[in-house]
Amino acid sequence: MEPHLLRLLFGLLLSGTRALAGYPIWWSLALGQQYTSLGSQPLLCGSIPGLVPKQLRFCRNYIEIMPSVAEGVKLGIQECQHQFRGRRWNCTTIDDSLAIFGPVLDKATRESAFVHAIASAGVAFAVTRSCAEGTSTLCGCDSHHKGPPGEGWKWGGCSEDADFGVLVSREFADARENRPDARSAMNKHNNEAGRTTILDHMHLKCKCHGLSGSCEVKTCWWAQPDFRAVGDLLKDKYDSASEMVVEKHRESRGWVETLRAKYALFKPPTERDLVYYENSPNFCEPNAETGSFGTRDRTCNITSHGIDGCDLLCCGRGHNTRTEQRKEKCHCVFHWCCYVSCQECIRIYDVHTCK
Incomplete structure (x- = not known):
């Protein structure tokens, strides 16, 4: 490895260590080996780094879901790397650091917005898929969307319960976003935008039955969009993300920070849009402080x-x-x-x- 890259990597590791206090370092479970044995070793919850008390309780109470949570984060990271493969920042991860993206996510940038959205969507997606496949006794198929059949088809198969997957993602991924500051408000908003992208694009998936593909009987079920489609949609939202400004308010619990759209002439962001309030570095040159590999x-x-x-x-x-x-x-x-x-x-x- 080139000397300047070695120096940068060392700097990134140090910076990542300094940033752990406010960093979602539980994402690191997606890059390690521990998630493969979570279902058989309940005490392993205590060894997952970065869990806040609410996440630790969730892990212990719903241990059989945790492999899906880890798989969802891994899925989100892989999709991030696909979507940014041709960008100056290409969603690089650092295997030997708990802060797996280095200092890049320390700033409230577009990149941070996308990573939070895609990771939260990944958790919802993977948990939903796991439930439909019958790998957990805590969940199963969705029975709420079964209404009267449409013309020429009937309900069948296992409809995917995305509402449950979103609930798990919301309870686990948002557990640390309860601080009264702007960054917590931003993370929570973008987490929800990622999950909403899945809910907004649920659709009927059908299969034909009959001799020689005659489609005499067609059964349909409620299905999630492909995760690549989720990534494409969130990448579009990244490109059109709304820049915000931070406002402070005095409330009974003390000072609270909220976000307001910076430009009044533009349409204010909805719950489905990504938001940020700090500018991104250009990522052209190696920089240990910003986390850029150049x-x-x-x-x-x-x-x-x-x-x-x-x-x-x-x-x-x-x-x-x-x-x-x-x-x-x-x-x-x-x-x-x-x-x-x-x-x-x-x-x-x-x-x-x-x-």
Whole structure:
């Protein structure tokens, strides 16, 4: 590893340690091995770092749901990395730090808004899916949406109970967001925006039954959207996130911070929109204080004029080009019946990386 990256990583680890007091470090359970054995080791709840008392009680009372909670956070991180794969900040995680994103989430930026939304949505999604698959005795199929059948179809299968998944996410992910400050208000708002994206896009999913696909009988059930669709929708909300300002109010419990839209001429954000109140760094250069890894050595798209293109992703520093040989399957032939045979070809590609 390059010396400047080693220094940056060391700085990120130190910064992450300093930031643990207000950091959702329970997200780190998605990157470790402990979540795979949560169902069989109830005492393990006490070893999960960063749980506030309410989360610890939830973990102990509903231990069989915890693997799904961890899987949901992991799902959210993976989707974040997919959505930002061509951006200057590409949702990088640090495996050896409890603050798995480093100091990037210390600021109330668009990036923080998206990560909270996608992680909370991931928890709701994974718990809902687990319940429908019958892996938990605490939940099951949704029986509330079954009304009279539509024309040409009837209810069947296992409708997914997204309301239960959202409830679990709300109880667990929002447990620490009870402080009277602006950051807690922002996190809670964005958490809910992520979960609402799932609820807003529940839909009927149907399957045909009959000879030769005749669809004599069609059964339908209530289903979640694909999580990739959830990620796409939240990425759009990231791009149009609303900038807020912090206001202080005196209440009986003391000073309370709330958020107000910064620009009165724009439509105020709804509960489905993402909000933030601090500007993002440009992420062009390595910076331990902001958590930026920079974009040096990142692969860029020479044909794109967007943020993934070599001009923007490389921040005007230029790019290097090298050739790579890759083995690929080619000249594939289908043989009756039933296999495919392929040859192996070597193809040469140009790879462009930022200076």
